[in-house]
Amino acid sequence: MKKLYASADRLLVYHLQNALASEGINCVINNDMIYSLAGEVPVNEVWPELWLSDESQLKKARKILSELLIPLKCRPGLWHCRQCGEQHESQFTECWQCGLENNG
Numbered sequence: 001m002k003k004l005y006a007s008a009d010r011l012l013v014y015h016l017q018n019a020l021a022s023e024g025i026n027c028v029i030n031n032d033m034i035y036s037l038a039g040e041v042p043v044n045e046v047w048p049e050l051w052l053s054d055e056s057q058l059k060k061a062r063k064i065l066s067e068l069l070i071p072l073k074c075r076p077g078l079w080h081c082r083q084c085g086e087q088h089e090s091q092f093t094e095c096w097q098c099g100l101e102n103n104g
């Protein structure tokens with residue numbers, strides 16, 4: 001299991017799960033308890049998380065995610081991999097091209 005994405009936007013996480021499923025990539029959603037725990041746990045600690053079932057599909061899954069998230073790209077936080085130059089959304093912590101971690 002590999003964590004792909006997390007967002008406070010629960011509907012977006014479900015949308016991404018459905019879109020990946022249509023490409024033959026199965027994911028499960030963890031922490032989908034944001035409403036039942038509201039007021040008990042800081043909201044950003046219970047963001048719904050999208051987890052990839054089959055890690056061999058990681059590269060394809062991240063590529064699809066990045067394409068789905070293009071409309072969100074106008075916000076700040078994009079980063080470029082120091083090693084291969086690949087551009088990433090801020091929520092990704094490592095390069096899907098070469099695996100390098102983004103340390104800021």
Ligand SMILES: [Zn+2]
Nearest residue numbers: 081084095098
């Ligand atoms: Zn890279």
